[in-house]
Amino acid sequence: MGLLGSLxxxxxxxxxxxxxxxxxxxxxxxxxxxxxGKTTLANRIARDxxxxxxxxxxxxxxxxxxxxxKENVEIERNGQTVTIDIVDTPGVTxxxxxxxxLDHDIEKDEAVRRSREATEGVAEAMHWLREDVDxxxxxxxxxxxxxxxxxxxxxxxxxxxxxxxxxxANKIDLDEAxxxxxxxxxxxxxxxPLSALEGDNMDEVYDKIAxxxx
Amino acid sequence: xxGIEHETAxxxxxxxxxxxxxxxxxxxxxxxxxxxxxxxxxxxxLEEGLTPDEESKLIEVTMTEINPDDFSGIEIESFPxxxxxxxxxxxxxxxxxxxxxxxxxxxxxxxxxxxxxxETLIRALISGR
Numbered sequence: 001m002g003l004l005g006s007l008x009x010x011x012x013x014x015x016x017x018x019x020x021x022x023x024x025x026x027x028x029x030x031x032x033x034x035x036x037g038k039t040t041l042a043n044r045i046a047r048d049x050x051x052x053x054x055x056x057x058x059x060x061x062x063x064x065x066x067x068x069x070k071e072n073v074e075i076e077r078n079g080q081t082v083t084i085d086i087v088d089t090p091g092v093t094x095x096x097x098x099x100x101x102l103d104h105d106i107e108k109d110e111a112v113r114r115s116r117e118a119t120e121g122v123a124e125a126m127h128w129l130r131e132d133v134d135x136x137x138x139x140x141x142x143x144x145x146x147x148x149x150x151x152x153x154x155x156x157x158x159x160x161x162x163x164x165x166x167x168x169a170n171k172i173d174l175d176e177a178x179x180x181x182x183x184x185x186x187x188x189x190x191x192x193p194l195s196a197l198e199g200d201n202m203d204e205v206y207d208k209i210a211x212x213x214x
Numbered sequence: 215x216x217g218i219e220h221e222t223a224x225x226x227x228x229x230x231x232x233x234x235x236x237x238x239x240x241x242x243x244x245x246x247x248x249x250x251x252x253x254x255x256x257x258x259x260l261e262e263g264l265t266p267d268e269e270s271k272l273i274e275v276t277m278t279e280i281n282p283d284d285f286s287g288i289e290i291e292s293f294p295x296x297x298x299x300x301x302x303x304x305x306x307x308x309x310x311x312x313x314x315x316x317x318x319x320x321x322x323x324x325x326x327x328x329x330x331x332x333e334t335l336i337r338a339l340i341s342g343r
Contacts, residue, residue, distance in 0.1 A: 093287070094287050095288060096280055097323070097324070115280070122273065130270055153269045153273075156266045157266040161266075
């Protein structure tokens with residue numbers, strides 16, 4: 001094959017790769033600290049548009065210890081369909097102490113096993129963030145202080161990778177919820193209030209997902 | 215610290231690491247040095263902090279090293295880049311080299327009782343080993 005033929009094939013391969021990747025659903029990672037309601041949100045979205053849940057929800061921290069993906073979630077907004085893959089990730093932290101699980105009536109052996117799985121899950125979540133997601137939904141508990149180092153670091157990591165990000169202020173059904181605190185913590189990003197548990201404000205949630213990730 | 219034998223009493227050792235010392239290291243060398251120090255029970259203070267990518271890897275490597283009977287992870291706090299690293303007004307005005315430096319404190323989670331931060335102060339309450 002001559003030089004011109006090789007060049008034509010290379011261009012064709014690059015063009016194919018570009019259009020194929022553009023045709024695939026974007027992988028949207030759901031990130032945030034433990035117990036912010038990430039799995040509740042992922043389940044709400046998955047149930048609303050596919051009828052199936054993604055994983056079990058719990059009050060115990062680190063219930064989600066493996067990243068789980070729900071593929072081809074088709075969200076319809078204003079006559080258009082946006083297709084995304086939802087990746088529900090373990091809550092990110094810099095420490096895991098197995099004794100915290102003992103407070104939830106879990107035996108020591110089980111607590112140690114859970115803490116090992118949790119550490120693997122957080123490492124996996126960081127890997128997904130660096131390599132495998134196209135956009136991020138960052139979920140925070142509106143009743144908790146958002147000014148934590150983990151939140152600051154993760155938002156910084158997401159911004160450094162130029163990933164589109166939406167901040168979801170979850171649990172607005174709680175009396176202690178303060179959406180303004182989250183808006184003030186990350187004024188450079190749009191904050192969407194919601195209750196994934198109660199299904200409050202989900203119309204706006206889907207409008208924003210379609211606008212940001214469609 | 216490598217190559218130096220310490221006779222230490224019970225207490226907490228604080229390592230203040232200059233930006234210059236970190237500048238020539240690869241990301242993994244920085245992370246390894248930080249975690250080795252922290253796992254020895256030391257508090258590490260970085261003059262210039264880490265990049266977002268290095269912070270991401272620090273979390274990942276920390277997670278792989280957590281051991282229920284030995285090491286439960288790290289506490290970390292840093293000043294935001296806008297406060298610690300954006301340079302003075304004049305340097306920004308004349309387009310001087312900007313810096314991403316952010317003073318960062320890292321320590322073992324099981325020894326740091328609290329790590330608080332406001333805009334100008336990081337306060338750590340630390341127990342001995």
